[in-house]
Amino acid sequence: AQTVTQSQPEMSVQEAETVTLSCTYDTSESDYYLFWYKQPPSRQMILVIRQEAYKQQNATENRFSVNFQKAAKSFSLKISDSQLGDAAMYFCAYRGATNKLIFGTGTLLAVQP
Amino acid sequence: GAGVSQSPRYKVAKRGQDVALRCDPISGHVSLFWYQQALGQGPEFLTYFQNEAQLDKSGLPSDRFFAERPEGSVSTLKIQRTQQEDSAVYLCASSPRQGRYSNQPQHFGDGTRLSIL
Numbered sequence: 629a630q631t632v633t634q635s636q637p638e639m640s641v642q643e644a645e646t647v648t649l650s651c652t653y654d655t656s657e658s659d660y661y662l663f664w665y666k667q668p669p670s671r672q673m674i675l676v677i678r679q680e681a682y683k684q685q686n687a688t689e690n691r692f693s694v695n696f697q698k699a700a701k702s703f704s705l706k707i708s709d710s711q712l713g714d715a716a717m718y719f720c721a722y723r724g725a726t727n728k729l730i731f732g733t734g735t736l737l738a739v740q741p
Numbered sequence: 742g743a744g745v746s747q748s749p750r751y752k753v754a755k756r757g758q759d760v761a762l763r764c765d766p767i768s769g770h771v772s773l774f775w776y777q778q779a780l781g782q783g784p785e786f787l788t789y790f791q792n793e794a795q796l797d798k799s800g801l802p803s804d805r806f807f808a809e810r811p812e813g814s815v816s817t818l819k820i821q822r823t824q825q826e827d828s829a830v831y832l833c834a835s836s837p838r839q840g841r842y843s844n845q846p847q848h849f850g851d852g853t854r855l856s857i858l
Contacts, residue, residue: 632783661844663846670851671832672849672850672851672852673834673849678844680844719783721783726797727789727797728774728786728789728797729774729776729784729786729834729847730786731784731785733782733783734781734782
């Protein structure tokens with residue numbers, strides 16, 4: 629069975645600085661997708677960024693980028709120029725052949741002004 | 742609608758009562774998922790529909806949980822004889838057809854917070 633591990637329950641970053649959130653996963657599948665979702669207190673899961681496992685190039689979306697290391701099964705999220713609105717719970721998620729998302733336990737990000 | 746709509750937003754029920762949670766997916770989305778999120782945890786998969794067919798219900802925790810999507814659009818998650826451990830946020834997500842070569846993400850609703858007294 630696939631698992632997703634987020635080892636940082638909480639992180640803090642100063643406004644305008646850069647922060648990296650860690651995620652590792654375990655799978656025997658070769659084709660899969662990885663996602664980072666943001667969940668503010670309003671509860672809605674908002675997609676931040678996605679990565680296809682067959683692509684070697686790391687995905688980027690404006691201030692958000694990933695460091696995808698397939699051999700190490702690592703998928704970290706880098707947030708550049710952090711803003712107050714980035715404060716939220718961040719979840720790493722895996723989707724394989726079963727189509728369901730498998731989530732990590734989340735990292736609560738605080739942004740200090 | 743513009744996004745996934747869930748109702749009610751909050752539901753309080755007494756232990757032993759039955760509850761029904763509704764999900765309106767994004768128009769045209771074929772796939773629909775239900776997840777359960779306990780306090781301080783990540784969401785956990787409950788069940789998955791493709792159109793009206795329930796393709797995977799392996800995450801339903803007991804036979805008290807039942808989901809349906811009779812016309813391939815709106816879905817209802819029903820919990821019978823509720824227990825305190827059912828207290829959680831129930832999230833619904835929809836997407837265009839999922840599959841091995843589809844990178845389409847799942848779009849989530851705001852969830853229903855269920856509290857069992």
